[in-house]
Amino acid sequence: MNEFAAKKLGEVLAFALVGDETLEKGRSVLSPVLGENELTDILDKNRIHADELKKLAGELGVSEIVNAKFEKTGAKLREMRELYIGGEWENPTEILEWSGFFEGAAFVHWGLVKGVAETLNHELLMTLAEECMNFHHDLLDTISSELQSVGQTKAQ
Secondary structure, three states: OHHHHHHHHHHHHOOOOOOOOOHOOOOOHHHHHHHHHHHHHHHHHHHHHHHHHHHHHHHOOOHHHHHHHHHHHHHHHHHHHHHOOOOOOOHHHHHHHHHHHHHHHHHHHHHHHHHHHHHOOOOHHHHHHHHHHHHHHHHHHHHHHHHHHHHHHHOO
């Protein structure tokens, strides 16, 4: 695995872990909106994906590159998140709007990883990429649906 590919693993690792942090930070206001079971399921999946990425990086001998890129990308994502949400962590609509940006970006980053996996003919990474693309796409649909409901309610 070359440096480009390893860095892409670091980026999707950042999406998994920063996504997890975001949901935990906003849990008290997101739980009534998304449901506690759904929120727990999302958190569990993010953690599983992160664990699988870390394990894979170790097996491929690229942990140092992956971790360095995770740190850099994670810092950028947190900075963008704080800029967007700011002091509105008690507003589920703001968190969901941010999550729309975030999940769309996570989805396309996993698309890059899928391309890497296909080129390397790495079955495990290909399967993980497809699973994660589906996960982030489904989550984006859920967020969009919730925001549509907010729009309907607030327009009355």
